[in-house]
Amino acid sequence: MKISTRVNHPPAVAVPVDNRPLVAPIYQSVKFTFDDVAESERQSRGQREGFQYSRVSNPTLQQLSLTLAQLQGRDGCLLTSSGVAAVNLALLSLCKQGDHVILFAEMYQPTRYMIRRLLARYGVTHTMLSIEDTVGIEQTLAEKPTRLVIFETPSNPVLKVADIQAITAAAKRHGALTVLDNTFAGFHNHGQFDIDVFVHSLTKYASGHGDVMGGAVIARREITDRMRQDFIVLGATLDPHTAFLIQRGLKTYALRYERQCANALAVAQFLEAHPGVAGVSYPWLSSHPQYQLARAQMLDGGAIVSVELKERAVAPASFANALELFAISASVGSTESLVQPGQLMRPRDLNEAEQGWAAVSDRTMRLSVGIEDVEDLIADLGRALASPL
Ligand SMILES: Cc1ncc(COP(=O)(O)O)c(C=O)c1O
Structure with a gap:
Protein backbone atom coordinates (compact mmCIF):
# COMPACT_ATOMS: atom_id res chain seq x y z
CA MET A 1 0.00 0.00 0.00
CA LYS A 2 1.15 3.49 -0.82
CA ILE A 3 1.53 6.11 1.89
CA SER A 4 -1.68 8.03 1.03
CA THR A 5 -3.66 4.80 1.41
CA ARG A 6 -1.86 3.69 4.53
CA VAL A 7 -2.44 6.94 6.49
CA ASN A 8 -6.13 6.77 5.69
CA HIS A 9 -6.43 3.16 6.83
CA PRO A 10 -4.33 3.02 10.02
CA PRO A 11 -4.13 -0.16 12.11
CA ALA A 12 -7.03 -0.51 14.55
CA VAL A 13 -6.23 -0.77 18.26
CA ALA A 14 -8.56 -3.06 20.15
CA VAL A 15 -8.87 -2.40 23.87
CA PRO A 16 -9.65 -5.63 25.77
CA VAL A 17 -13.06 -5.57 27.47
CA ASP A 18 -11.45 -6.24 30.86
CA ASN A 19 -8.94 -3.39 30.42
CA ARG A 20 -10.99 -0.19 30.05
CA PRO A 21 -9.55 3.36 30.30
CA LEU A 22 -10.48 4.97 33.62
CA VAL A 23 -11.54 8.13 31.82
CA ALA A 24 -13.85 7.41 28.89
CA PRO A 25 -12.21 8.47 25.61
CA ILE A 26 -13.60 11.16 23.35
CA TYR A 27 -15.24 9.60 20.33
CA GLN A 28 -14.12 12.42 18.04
CA SER A 29 -15.63 10.79 14.99
CA VAL A 30 -18.63 12.03 13.05
CA LYS A 31 -19.12 8.72 11.26
CA PHE A 32 -19.35 5.16 12.59
CA THR A 33 -19.06 2.17 10.32
CA PHE A 34 -20.37 -1.39 10.24
CA ASP A 35 -18.63 -4.30 8.53
CA ASP A 36 -21.91 -5.32 6.97
CA LYS A 251 -16.70 15.45 38.30
CA THR A 252 -16.31 18.53 40.51
CA TYR A 253 -19.92 19.76 40.12
CA ALA A 254 -20.98 18.86 43.67
CA LEU A 255 -17.78 20.21 45.24
CA ARG A 256 -17.94 23.45 43.28
CA TYR A 257 -21.64 24.00 43.83
CA GLU A 258 -21.43 23.30 47.56
CA ARG A 259 -18.55 25.75 47.97
CA GLN A 260 -20.25 28.36 45.78
CA CYS A 261 -23.49 28.12 47.80
CA ALA A 262 -21.66 28.41 51.13
CA ASN A 263 -19.73 31.41 49.79
CA ALA A 264 -22.93 32.96 48.39
CA LEU A 265 -24.75 32.68 51.73
CA ALA A 266 -21.81 34.30 53.58
CA VAL A 267 -21.60 37.07 50.95
CA ALA A 268 -25.37 37.66 51.19
CA GLN A 269 -25.21 37.90 55.00
CA PHE A 270 -22.29 40.33 54.82
CA LEU A 271 -24.02 42.54 52.26
CA GLU A 272 -27.34 42.55 54.12
CA ALA A 273 -25.63 44.01 57.17
CA HIS A 274 -23.72 46.66 55.18
CA PRO A 275 -24.94 50.30 55.41
CA GLY A 276 -24.28 50.87 51.69
CA VAL A 277 -26.79 48.18 50.69
CA ALA A 278 -30.55 48.79 50.40
CA GLY A 279 -31.48 45.12 50.03
CA VAL A 280 -30.19 41.65 49.26
CA SER A 281 -32.09 38.86 47.57
CA TYR A 282 -30.83 35.35 48.28
CA PRO A 283 -33.29 32.44 48.62
CA TRP A 284 -31.75 31.13 51.83
CA LEU A 285 -31.61 34.50 53.64
CA SER A 286 -34.41 34.58 56.20
CA SER A 287 -35.36 38.04 54.88
CA HIS A 288 -36.20 36.56 51.44
CA PRO A 289 -40.00 36.81 50.91
CA GLN A 290 -40.14 33.13 49.91
CA TYR A 291 -37.55 31.90 52.43
CA GLN A 292 -39.76 29.08 53.79
CA LEU A 293 -40.64 27.93 50.28
CA ALA A 294 -36.98 28.05 49.19
CA ARG A 295 -35.92 26.02 52.25
CA ALA A 296 -38.62 23.46 51.53
CA GLN A 297 -38.08 23.00 47.80
CA MET A 298 -34.31 23.52 47.36
CA LEU A 299 -31.35 21.65 48.82
CA ASP A 300 -29.32 24.89 48.98
CA GLY A 301 -29.77 28.59 48.29
CA GLY A 302 -27.85 28.66 44.99
CA ALA A 303 -24.72 30.55 44.05
CA ILE A 304 -26.22 33.84 42.84
CA VAL A 305 -26.79 36.86 45.08
CA SER A 306 -28.75 39.90 43.97
CA VAL A 307 -27.92 43.20 45.68
CA GLU A 308 -29.66 46.57 45.53
CA LEU A 309 -27.16 49.33 46.27
CA LYS A 310 -28.34 52.22 48.43
CA GLU A 311 -28.80 55.53 46.63
CA ARG A 312 -26.19 58.15 47.49
CA ALA A 313 -24.02 55.44 49.11
CA VAL A 314 -22.10 54.10 46.13
CA ALA A 315 -22.42 54.63 42.38
CA PRO A 316 -23.29 51.29 40.69
CA ALA A 317 -20.64 51.56 37.97
CA SER A 318 -17.95 52.62 40.49
CA PHE A 319 -18.86 49.62 42.65
CA ALA A 320 -18.55 47.17 39.75
CA ASN A 321 -15.38 48.83 38.46
CA ALA A 322 -13.79 48.77 41.93
CA LEU A 323 -14.29 45.03 42.43
CA GLU A 324 -11.06 43.16 41.83
CA LEU A 325 -12.19 39.55 42.32
CA PHE A 326 -15.61 39.84 40.61
CA ALA A 327 -15.18 40.22 36.85
CA ILE A 328 -17.79 42.34 35.03
CA SER A 329 -19.38 39.68 32.89
CA ALA A 330 -22.59 38.29 31.49
CA SER A 331 -23.44 34.72 32.44
CA VAL A 332 -22.99 32.88 35.74
CA GLY A 333 -21.55 29.66 37.13
CA SER A 334 -17.81 30.06 36.61
CA THR A 335 -15.28 29.15 39.30
CA GLU A 336 -14.34 32.85 39.33
CA SER A 337 -16.78 35.34 40.86
CA LEU A 338 -18.64 37.58 38.41
CA VAL A 339 -20.66 40.78 38.68
CA GLN A 340 -23.29 42.09 36.27
CA PRO A 341 -24.63 45.60 36.92
CA GLY A 342 -28.34 46.38 36.41
CA GLN A 343 -27.63 48.82 33.59
CA LEU A 344 -26.46 45.83 31.52
CA MET A 345 -29.43 43.62 32.50
CA ARG A 346 -32.38 46.03 32.06
CA PRO A 347 -35.16 44.07 30.26
CA ARG A 348 -35.74 46.64 27.50
CA ASP A 349 -38.33 44.45 25.73
CA LEU A 350 -40.75 44.79 28.67
CA ASN A 351 -43.33 47.56 29.23
CA GLU A 352 -43.37 49.59 32.45
CA ALA A 353 -45.64 47.21 34.41
CA GLU A 354 -43.64 44.17 33.29
CA GLN A 355 -40.36 45.92 34.17
CA GLY A 356 -41.83 46.35 37.66
CA TRP A 357 -42.25 42.56 37.91
CA ALA A 358 -38.72 41.96 36.62
CA ALA A 359 -37.53 44.37 39.36
CA VAL A 360 -34.13 45.18 37.84
CA SER A 361 -32.93 48.73 38.46
CA ASP A 362 -29.65 50.45 37.66
CA ARG A 363 -28.75 49.85 41.32
CA THR A 364 -29.22 46.07 41.05
CA MET A 365 -26.02 44.02 41.01
CA ARG A 366 -26.07 40.31 40.19
CA LEU A 367 -23.19 38.48 41.81
CA SER A 368 -22.27 35.02 40.57
CA VAL A 369 -20.22 33.73 43.47
CA GLY A 370 -17.19 31.58 42.69
CA ILE A 371 -15.07 29.12 44.65
CA GLU A 372 -12.47 31.64 45.90
CA ASP A 373 -11.78 32.07 49.62
CA VAL A 374 -14.88 33.74 51.03
CA GLU A 375 -12.91 36.15 53.26
CA ASP A 376 -11.16 37.50 50.18
CA LEU A 377 -14.50 37.92 48.39
CA ILE A 378 -16.04 39.75 51.36
CA ALA A 379 -12.98 42.02 51.71
CA ASP A 380 -13.24 42.84 47.99
CA LEU A 381 -16.96 43.69 48.29
CA GLY A 382 -16.27 45.81 51.40
CA ARG A 383 -13.57 47.76 49.56
CA ALA A 384 -15.81 48.32 46.52
CA LEU A 385 -18.71 49.51 48.71
CA ALA A 386 -16.38 52.13 50.20
CA SER A 387 -15.47 53.53 46.77
CA PRO A 388 -16.24 57.26 46.37
CA LEU A 389 -19.56 58.31 44.82
C1 LIG B 1 -31.67 30.74 32.94
C2 LIG B 1 -30.91 30.62 31.66
N1 LIG B 1 -31.37 29.82 30.70
C3 LIG B 1 -30.71 29.66 29.53
C4 LIG B 1 -29.56 30.37 29.27
C5 LIG B 1 -28.89 30.21 27.94
O1 LIG B 1 -27.75 29.47 28.01
P1 LIG B 1 -26.58 29.55 26.91
O2 LIG B 1 -25.89 30.85 27.13
O3 LIG B 1 -25.78 28.34 27.20
O4 LIG B 1 -27.24 29.50 25.56
C6 LIG B 1 -29.04 31.22 30.24
C7 LIG B 1 -27.80 31.98 29.97
O5 LIG B 1 -27.44 32.89 30.67
C8 LIG B 1 -29.74 31.36 31.46
O6 LIG B 1 -29.30 32.19 32.43
Whole structure:
Protein backbone atom coordinates (compact mmCIF):
# COMPACT_ATOMS: atom_id res chain seq x y z
CA MET A 1 0.00 0.00 0.00
CA LYS A 2 1.15 3.49 -0.82
CA ILE A 3 1.53 6.11 1.89
CA SER A 4 -1.68 8.03 1.03
CA THR A 5 -3.66 4.80 1.41
CA ARG A 6 -1.86 3.69 4.53
CA VAL A 7 -2.44 6.94 6.49
CA ASN A 8 -6.13 6.77 5.69
CA HIS A 9 -6.43 3.16 6.83
CA PRO A 10 -4.33 3.02 10.02
CA PRO A 11 -4.13 -0.16 12.11
CA ALA A 12 -7.03 -0.51 14.55
CA VAL A 13 -6.23 -0.77 18.26
CA ALA A 14 -8.56 -3.06 20.15
CA VAL A 15 -8.87 -2.40 23.87
CA PRO A 16 -9.65 -5.63 25.77
CA VAL A 17 -13.06 -5.57 27.47
CA ASP A 18 -11.45 -6.24 30.86
CA ASN A 19 -8.94 -3.39 30.42
CA ARG A 20 -10.99 -0.19 30.05
CA PRO A 21 -9.55 3.36 30.30
CA LEU A 22 -10.48 4.97 33.62
CA VAL A 23 -11.54 8.13 31.82
CA ALA A 24 -13.85 7.41 28.89
CA PRO A 25 -12.21 8.47 25.61
CA ILE A 26 -13.60 11.16 23.35
CA TYR A 27 -15.24 9.60 20.33
CA GLN A 28 -14.12 12.42 18.04
CA SER A 29 -15.63 10.79 14.99
CA VAL A 30 -18.63 12.03 13.05
CA LYS A 31 -19.12 8.72 11.26
CA PHE A 32 -19.35 5.16 12.59
CA THR A 33 -19.06 2.17 10.32
CA PHE A 34 -20.37 -1.39 10.24
CA ASP A 35 -18.63 -4.30 8.53
CA ASP A 36 -21.91 -5.32 6.97
CA VAL A 37 -24.63 -3.38 5.11
CA ALA A 38 -27.41 -5.40 6.72
CA GLU A 39 -26.17 -4.49 10.22
CA SER A 40 -25.95 -0.82 9.25
CA GLU A 41 -29.55 -0.98 8.06
CA ARG A 42 -30.70 -2.78 11.22
CA GLN A 43 -29.09 -0.06 13.35
CA SER A 44 -30.70 2.75 11.36
CA ARG A 45 -34.09 1.03 11.83
CA GLY A 46 -33.53 0.87 15.59
CA GLN A 47 -33.27 -2.95 15.55
CA ARG A 48 -29.83 -3.04 17.19
CA GLU A 49 -27.52 -0.86 19.29
CA GLY A 50 -24.86 1.28 17.65
CA PHE A 51 -24.00 4.58 16.09
CA GLN A 52 -23.95 5.98 12.55
CA TYR A 53 -23.63 9.77 12.61
CA SER A 54 -22.80 12.11 15.50
CA ARG A 55 -25.64 14.57 14.93
CA VAL A 56 -27.95 11.66 15.72
CA SER A 57 -25.88 10.03 18.47
CA ASN A 58 -22.30 9.41 19.57
CA PRO A 59 -20.92 7.39 22.53
CA THR A 60 -19.39 10.47 24.22
CA LEU A 61 -22.70 12.33 23.96
CA GLN A 62 -24.59 9.29 25.13
CA GLN A 63 -22.47 9.05 28.25
CA LEU A 64 -23.09 12.70 29.11
CA SER A 65 -26.83 12.30 28.40
CA LEU A 66 -27.06 9.33 30.76
CA THR A 67 -25.14 11.19 33.47
CA LEU A 68 -27.29 14.33 33.28
CA ALA A 69 -30.57 12.43 33.11
CA GLN A 70 -29.59 10.51 36.26
CA LEU A 71 -28.57 13.71 38.07
CA GLN A 72 -31.94 15.29 37.31
CA GLY A 73 -33.84 12.11 38.20
CA ARG A 74 -35.23 11.31 34.73
CA ASP A 75 -34.31 8.78 32.05
CA GLY A 76 -34.22 10.85 28.86
CA CYS A 77 -31.81 13.59 27.80
CA LEU A 78 -31.05 15.39 24.53
CA LEU A 79 -27.86 17.46 24.34
CA THR A 80 -27.71 20.74 22.46
CA SER A 81 -25.00 23.18 21.46
CA SER A 82 -26.13 25.86 23.97
CA GLY A 83 -28.69 26.46 26.68
CA VAL A 84 -30.74 28.61 24.34
CA ALA A 85 -30.79 25.75 21.82
CA ALA A 86 -32.21 23.50 24.57
CA VAL A 87 -34.97 26.02 25.37
CA ASN A 88 -35.74 26.37 21.67
CA LEU A 89 -35.77 22.62 21.06
CA ALA A 90 -38.25 22.12 23.91
CA LEU A 91 -40.53 24.91 22.69
CA LEU A 92 -40.39 24.04 18.99
CA SER A 93 -40.85 20.37 19.60
CA LEU A 94 -43.71 20.66 22.07
CA CYS A 95 -45.72 23.44 20.37
CA LYS A 96 -47.67 23.65 17.15
CA GLN A 97 -49.65 26.37 15.39
CA GLY A 98 -52.61 27.54 17.47
CA ASP A 99 -51.11 26.48 20.83
CA HIS A 100 -50.99 28.85 23.80
CA VAL A 101 -48.00 29.21 26.11
CA ILE A 102 -47.69 30.86 29.55
CA LEU A 103 -44.38 32.54 30.30
CA PHE A 104 -43.10 35.05 32.84
CA ALA A 105 -41.55 38.51 32.77
CA GLU A 106 -38.86 37.28 35.18
CA MET A 107 -37.34 34.95 32.58
CA TYR A 108 -34.16 34.83 30.57
CA GLN A 109 -34.63 37.43 27.82
CA PRO A 110 -33.92 35.13 24.82
CA THR A 111 -36.64 32.74 26.08
CA ARG A 112 -39.09 35.64 26.09
CA TYR A 113 -37.92 36.58 22.58
CA MET A 114 -38.35 33.03 21.32
CA ILE A 115 -41.96 32.90 22.50
CA ARG A 116 -43.08 36.48 21.97
CA ARG A 117 -41.40 37.12 18.63
CA LEU A 118 -40.36 33.87 16.94
CA LEU A 119 -43.09 31.42 17.95
CA ALA A 120 -45.65 34.20 17.43
CA ARG A 121 -44.68 34.22 13.73
CA TYR A 122 -45.69 30.56 13.54
CA GLY A 123 -49.08 31.07 15.16
CA VAL A 124 -48.28 30.20 18.80
CA THR A 125 -49.96 32.64 21.21
CA HIS A 126 -48.83 33.46 24.75
CA THR A 127 -49.71 35.14 28.02
CA MET A 128 -46.92 36.74 30.03
CA LEU A 129 -47.43 37.03 33.79
CA SER A 130 -45.31 37.65 36.88
CA ILE A 131 -43.98 34.45 38.44
CA GLU A 132 -45.50 35.68 41.74
CA ASP A 133 -49.01 35.78 40.23
CA THR A 134 -50.26 32.31 41.22
CA VAL A 135 -53.87 33.49 40.90
CA GLY A 136 -53.18 34.78 37.37
CA ILE A 137 -51.62 31.43 36.39
CA GLU A 138 -54.69 29.51 37.56
CA GLN A 139 -57.05 32.01 35.93
CA THR A 140 -55.22 31.98 32.58
CA LEU A 141 -55.12 28.18 32.56
CA ALA A 142 -58.86 28.10 33.27
CA GLU A 143 -59.66 30.62 30.53
CA LYS A 144 -57.31 29.52 27.73
CA PRO A 145 -56.49 25.97 26.68
CA THR A 146 -52.72 25.99 27.25
CA ARG A 147 -50.08 23.70 25.81
CA LEU A 148 -47.33 24.53 28.28
CA VAL A 149 -46.15 26.71 31.15
CA ILE A 150 -42.45 27.57 30.98
CA PHE A 151 -40.73 29.10 34.02
CA GLU A 152 -37.47 29.52 35.95
CA THR A 153 -36.71 29.37 39.65
CA PRO A 154 -34.88 31.11 41.25
CA SER A 155 -35.47 33.80 38.64
CA ASN A 156 -32.74 35.78 36.93
CA PRO A 157 -31.46 38.15 38.25
CA VAL A 158 -33.49 38.99 41.37
CA LEU A 159 -34.00 35.38 42.54
CA LYS A 160 -37.74 35.19 43.05
CA VAL A 161 -38.64 31.64 44.05
CA ALA A 162 -41.53 30.06 42.13
CA ASP A 163 -43.93 27.74 43.96
CA ILE A 164 -43.22 24.66 41.84
CA GLN A 165 -45.84 22.48 43.50
CA ALA A 166 -48.57 25.08 42.91
CA ILE A 167 -47.55 25.63 39.27
CA THR A 168 -47.30 21.94 38.37
CA ALA A 169 -50.59 21.13 40.12
CA ALA A 170 -52.43 23.95 38.31
CA ALA A 171 -50.90 22.93 34.96
CA LYS A 172 -51.89 19.27 35.47
CA ARG A 173 -55.45 20.25 36.42
CA HIS A 174 -55.79 22.06 33.08
CA GLY A 175 -53.89 19.57 30.90
CA ALA A 176 -50.81 21.79 30.30
CA LEU A 177 -47.20 20.62 30.28
CA THR A 178 -44.60 22.25 32.53
CA VAL A 179 -41.12 23.20 31.33
CA LEU A 180 -38.64 24.34 33.99
CA ASP A 181 -35.40 26.07 33.02
CA ASN A 182 -33.43 24.69 35.95
CA THR A 183 -30.09 26.31 35.06
CA PHE A 184 -29.83 28.45 38.21
CA ALA A 185 -30.83 25.75 40.73
CA GLY A 186 -28.85 22.92 39.10
CA PHE A 187 -29.42 19.23 38.38
CA HIS A 188 -29.49 18.21 42.03
CA ASN A 189 -32.53 20.40 42.67
CA HIS A 190 -36.24 20.12 41.80
CA GLY A 191 -36.18 16.55 40.42
CA GLN A 192 -38.78 15.55 43.04
CA PHE A 193 -41.48 17.69 41.41
CA ASP A 194 -43.86 16.56 38.68
CA ILE A 195 -42.12 18.67 36.02
CA ASP A 196 -42.54 17.32 32.49
CA VAL A 197 -39.44 18.83 30.91
CA PHE A 198 -36.29 20.36 32.39
CA VAL A 199 -33.97 22.53 30.31
CA HIS A 200 -30.45 23.49 31.35
CA SER A 201 -27.64 25.63 30.08
CA LEU A 202 -24.55 23.42 30.55
CA THR A 203 -22.46 26.55 29.93
CA LYS A 204 -22.87 27.43 33.61
CA TYR A 205 -22.50 25.00 36.54
CA ALA A 206 -22.25 21.72 34.59
CA SER A 207 -19.09 22.57 32.67
CA GLY A 208 -18.23 25.01 35.43
CA HIS A 209 -15.13 26.60 34.00
CA GLY A 210 -16.58 29.14 31.59
CA ASP A 211 -14.81 27.65 28.59
CA VAL A 212 -17.52 25.72 26.71
CA MET A 213 -21.20 26.06 25.82
CA GLY A 214 -23.89 23.42 25.89
CA GLY A 215 -27.49 22.69 26.77
CA ALA A 216 -29.74 19.80 27.75
CA VAL A 217 -33.41 18.89 27.57
CA ILE A 218 -34.16 16.32 30.27
CA ALA A 219 -37.45 14.47 30.66
CA ARG A 220 -39.03 11.04 30.85
CA ARG A 221 -37.71 8.89 28.01
CA GLU A 222 -41.10 8.76 26.29
CA ILE A 223 -41.04 12.57 25.99
CA THR A 224 -37.43 12.83 24.73
CA ASP A 225 -38.11 9.95 22.31
CA ARG A 226 -41.00 11.96 20.85
CA MET A 227 -38.69 15.01 20.50
CA ARG A 228 -35.80 13.05 19.02
CA GLN A 229 -36.65 13.41 15.33
CA ASP A 230 -37.10 17.20 15.70
CA PHE A 231 -33.81 17.31 17.63
CA ILE A 232 -31.95 15.47 14.85
CA VAL A 233 -33.38 17.70 12.14
CA LEU A 234 -32.93 21.00 14.04
CA GLY A 235 -29.26 20.09 14.16
CA ALA A 236 -28.04 22.07 17.18
CA THR A 237 -26.19 19.10 18.65
CA LEU A 238 -23.15 19.16 20.92
CA ASP A 239 -19.65 18.44 19.69
CA PRO A 240 -18.05 15.32 21.29
CA HIS A 241 -15.01 17.26 22.49
CA THR A 242 -17.27 19.76 24.26
CA ALA A 243 -19.29 16.89 25.73
CA PHE A 244 -16.05 15.38 27.04
CA LEU A 245 -15.10 18.67 28.70
CA ILE A 246 -18.55 18.97 30.29
CA GLN A 247 -18.33 15.38 31.52
CA ARG A 248 -14.94 16.23 33.03
CA GLY A 249 -16.33 19.43 34.60
CA LEU A 250 -19.16 17.43 36.18
CA LYS A 251 -16.70 15.45 38.30
CA THR A 252 -16.31 18.53 40.51
CA TYR A 253 -19.92 19.76 40.12
CA ALA A 254 -20.98 18.86 43.67
CA LEU A 255 -17.78 20.21 45.24
CA ARG A 256 -17.94 23.45 43.28
CA TYR A 257 -21.64 24.00 43.83
CA GLU A 258 -21.43 23.30 47.56
CA ARG A 259 -18.55 25.75 47.97
CA GLN A 260 -20.25 28.36 45.78
CA CYS A 261 -23.49 28.12 47.80
CA ALA A 262 -21.66 28.41 51.13
CA ASN A 263 -19.73 31.41 49.79
CA ALA A 264 -22.93 32.96 48.39
CA LEU A 265 -24.75 32.68 51.73
CA ALA A 266 -21.81 34.30 53.58
CA VAL A 267 -21.60 37.07 50.95
CA ALA A 268 -25.37 37.66 51.19
CA GLN A 269 -25.21 37.90 55.00
CA PHE A 270 -22.29 40.33 54.82
CA LEU A 271 -24.02 42.54 52.26
CA GLU A 272 -27.34 42.55 54.12
CA ALA A 273 -25.63 44.01 57.17
CA HIS A 274 -23.72 46.66 55.18
CA PRO A 275 -24.94 50.30 55.41
CA GLY A 276 -24.28 50.87 51.69
CA VAL A 277 -26.79 48.18 50.69
CA ALA A 278 -30.55 48.79 50.40
CA GLY A 279 -31.48 45.12 50.03
CA VAL A 280 -30.19 41.65 49.26
CA SER A 281 -32.09 38.86 47.57
CA TYR A 282 -30.83 35.35 48.28
CA PRO A 283 -33.29 32.44 48.62
CA TRP A 284 -31.75 31.13 51.83
CA LEU A 285 -31.61 34.50 53.64
CA SER A 286 -34.41 34.58 56.20
CA SER A 287 -35.36 38.04 54.88
CA HIS A 288 -36.20 36.56 51.44
CA PRO A 289 -40.00 36.81 50.91
CA GLN A 290 -40.14 33.13 49.91
CA TYR A 291 -37.55 31.90 52.43
CA GLN A 292 -39.76 29.08 53.79
CA LEU A 293 -40.64 27.93 50.28
CA ALA A 294 -36.98 28.05 49.19
CA ARG A 295 -35.92 26.02 52.25
CA ALA A 296 -38.62 23.46 51.53
CA GLN A 297 -38.08 23.00 47.80
CA MET A 298 -34.31 23.52 47.36
CA LEU A 299 -31.35 21.65 48.82
CA ASP A 300 -29.32 24.89 48.98
CA GLY A 301 -29.77 28.59 48.29
CA GLY A 302 -27.85 28.66 44.99
CA ALA A 303 -24.72 30.55 44.05
CA ILE A 304 -26.22 33.84 42.84
CA VAL A 305 -26.79 36.86 45.08
CA SER A 306 -28.75 39.90 43.97
CA VAL A 307 -27.92 43.20 45.68
CA GLU A 308 -29.66 46.57 45.53
CA LEU A 309 -27.16 49.33 46.27
CA LYS A 310 -28.34 52.22 48.43
CA GLU A 311 -28.80 55.53 46.63
CA ARG A 312 -26.19 58.15 47.49
CA ALA A 313 -24.02 55.44 49.11
CA VAL A 314 -22.10 54.10 46.13
CA ALA A 315 -22.42 54.63 42.38
CA PRO A 316 -23.29 51.29 40.69
CA ALA A 317 -20.64 51.56 37.97
CA SER A 318 -17.95 52.62 40.49
CA PHE A 319 -18.86 49.62 42.65
CA ALA A 320 -18.55 47.17 39.75
CA ASN A 321 -15.38 48.83 38.46
CA ALA A 322 -13.79 48.77 41.93
CA LEU A 323 -14.29 45.03 42.43
CA GLU A 324 -11.06 43.16 41.83
CA LEU A 325 -12.19 39.55 42.32
CA PHE A 326 -15.61 39.84 40.61
CA ALA A 327 -15.18 40.22 36.85
CA ILE A 328 -17.79 42.34 35.03
CA SER A 329 -19.38 39.68 32.89
CA ALA A 330 -22.59 38.29 31.49
CA SER A 331 -23.44 34.72 32.44
CA VAL A 332 -22.99 32.88 35.74
CA GLY A 333 -21.55 29.66 37.13
CA SER A 334 -17.81 30.06 36.61
CA THR A 335 -15.28 29.15 39.30
CA GLU A 336 -14.34 32.85 39.33
CA SER A 337 -16.78 35.34 40.86
CA LEU A 338 -18.64 37.58 38.41
CA VAL A 339 -20.66 40.78 38.68
CA GLN A 340 -23.29 42.09 36.27
CA PRO A 341 -24.63 45.60 36.92
CA GLY A 342 -28.34 46.38 36.41
CA GLN A 343 -27.63 48.82 33.59
CA LEU A 344 -26.46 45.83 31.52
CA MET A 345 -29.43 43.62 32.50
CA ARG A 346 -32.38 46.03 32.06
CA PRO A 347 -35.16 44.07 30.26
CA ARG A 348 -35.74 46.64 27.50
CA ASP A 349 -38.33 44.45 25.73
CA LEU A 350 -40.75 44.79 28.67
CA ASN A 351 -43.33 47.56 29.23
CA GLU A 352 -43.37 49.59 32.45
CA ALA A 353 -45.64 47.21 34.41
CA GLU A 354 -43.64 44.17 33.29
CA GLN A 355 -40.36 45.92 34.17
CA GLY A 356 -41.83 46.35 37.66
CA TRP A 357 -42.25 42.56 37.91
CA ALA A 358 -38.72 41.96 36.62
CA ALA A 359 -37.53 44.37 39.36
CA VAL A 360 -34.13 45.18 37.84
CA SER A 361 -32.93 48.73 38.46
CA ASP A 362 -29.65 50.45 37.66
CA ARG A 363 -28.75 49.85 41.32
CA THR A 364 -29.22 46.07 41.05
CA MET A 365 -26.02 44.02 41.01
CA ARG A 366 -26.07 40.31 40.19
CA LEU A 367 -23.19 38.48 41.81
CA SER A 368 -22.27 35.02 40.57
CA VAL A 369 -20.22 33.73 43.47
CA GLY A 370 -17.19 31.58 42.69
CA ILE A 371 -15.07 29.12 44.65
CA GLU A 372 -12.47 31.64 45.90
CA ASP A 373 -11.78 32.07 49.62
CA VAL A 374 -14.88 33.74 51.03
CA GLU A 375 -12.91 36.15 53.26
CA ASP A 376 -11.16 37.50 50.18
CA LEU A 377 -14.50 37.92 48.39
CA ILE A 378 -16.04 39.75 51.36
CA ALA A 379 -12.98 42.02 51.71
CA ASP A 380 -13.24 42.84 47.99
CA LEU A 381 -16.96 43.69 48.29
CA GLY A 382 -16.27 45.81 51.40
CA ARG A 383 -13.57 47.76 49.56
CA ALA A 384 -15.81 48.32 46.52
CA LEU A 385 -18.71 49.51 48.71
CA ALA A 386 -16.38 52.13 50.20
CA SER A 387 -15.47 53.53 46.77
CA PRO A 388 -16.24 57.26 46.37
CA LEU A 389 -19.56 58.31 44.82
C1 LIG B 1 -31.67 30.74 32.94
C2 LIG B 1 -30.91 30.62 31.66
N1 LIG B 1 -31.37 29.82 30.70
C3 LIG B 1 -30.71 29.66 29.53
C4 LIG B 1 -29.56 30.37 29.27
C5 LIG B 1 -28.89 30.21 27.94
O1 LIG B 1 -27.75 29.47 28.01
P1 LIG B 1 -26.58 29.55 26.91
O2 LIG B 1 -25.89 30.85 27.13
O3 LIG B 1 -25.78 28.34 27.20
O4 LIG B 1 -27.24 29.50 25.56
C6 LIG B 1 -29.04 31.22 30.24
C7 LIG B 1 -27.80 31.98 29.97
O5 LIG B 1 -27.44 32.89 30.67
C8 LIG B 1 -29.74 31.36 31.46
O6 LIG B 1 -29.30 32.19 32.43
